Amino acid sequence: MLTQIKGLHHVTSMAADAKTNNQFFTRALGLRRVKKTVNFDSPDVYHLYYGDETGTPGTVMTYFPFPDIGRGRPGTGEVGTTVFSVPQGSLGYWQDRLTQNGASGIKSEETFGEKRLNFSGPDGDGFALIEVRDDARAPWTENGVDADHAIRGFHSVAMRLRDEGATAELLKYMGYETLEKRDDVTRLIVPGGNDAKFIDLETLPNISRGLQGAGSVHHVAFAVNNRTTQLEVRKALMDTGYQVTPVIDRDYFWAIYFRTPGGVLFEVATNEPGFDRDEDTAHLGEGLMLPQQHQHLRSVLTEHLQKLED
Numbered sequence: 001m002l003t004q005i006k007g008l009h010h011v012t013s014m015a016a017d018a019k020t021n022n023q024f025f026t027r028a029l030g031l032r033r034v035k036k037t038v039n040f041d042s043p044d045v046y047h048l049y050y051g052d053e054t055g056t057p058g059t060v061m062t063y064f065p066f067p068d069i070g071r072g073r074p075g076t077g078e079v080g081t082t083v084f085s086v087p088q089g090s091l092g093y094w095q096d097r098l099t100q101n102g103a104s105g106i107k108s109e110e111t112f113g114e115k116r117l118n119f120s121g122p123d124g125d126g127f128a129l130i131e132v133r134d135d136a137r138a139p140w141t142e143n144g145v146d147a148d149h150a151i152r153g154f155h156s157v158a159m160r161l162r163d164e165g166a167t168a169e170l171l172k173y174m175g176y177e178t179l180e181k182r183d184d185v186t187r188l189i190v191p192g193g194n195d196a197k198f199i200d201l202e203t204l205p206n207i208s209r210g211l212q213g214a215g216s217v218h219h220v221a222f223a224v225n226n227r228t229t230q231l232e233v234r235k236a237l238m239d240t241g242y243q244v245t246p247v248i249d250r251d252y253f254w255a256i257y258f259r260t261p262g263g264v265l266f267e268v269a270t271n272e273p274g275f276d277r278d279e280d281t282a283h284l285g286e287g288l289m290l291p292q293q294h295q296h297l298r299s300v301l302t303e304h305l306q307k308l309e310d
């Protein structure tokens, strides 16, 4: 069993409109945009990152806004819900705030002894806020949500699976343990990780496979401390029979990817070097940052990419 995985690193989804996406995450949810760059494999499309002040692993929601992409069809083989941690007693505030910002599907419930508020993002993206006692992570409070209410980072992701067996087995190999089972949901936890340490596995045997589009989670990334431990994880996964990509430089972290038996695309990303490698912490997310290989496209991309601010 591996001990190098330290919880979630980031979650990457797809959106239909960059400006709408940016407004929802910065204004409605109050997160900080920590990076404005492009999809390294398709540089005419943005890659937008939202998180806490510095984009600490375990807080970072990222988006590829493909203009006019069709909406995804939710199903199995994907992350269905991305869940953020908020302070105790804050869900009433969030119910009002999300309603005022036009969020749909707002519904409160209690599961696993936790109060949660489910809602949908601009493209039907599945989200929830869960009240967590004593989440010590410092929130970003410069975008209109004060510290008594602000999002601390991820709590978990919930994966929709036709059968949880093989995915649960893989996650246990990656260091997760079963915490609790309720109805059709199994909650896993990784000991010794960051605060984004939970995974929920939902078993939905009669639901067909999701079709990816706007509002779909493209992949979920798990955190490792550094490149050495990433290589250990890569070797262990390959020795177990997984097809894992080579290490890819994403400028703010190094990444490896592999498809899991339940259909969900996993990434393992390093906590180094972080989002301040090419911008001061005080100005994260402000400029259009391009990787070396796309620097020559700067004037074309500046002209082509949609303006995010009014």
Ligand code: ZN
Pocket (backbone or CB within 6 Å): 010, 012, 219, 221, 255, 267
């Ligand atoms: Zn990623």
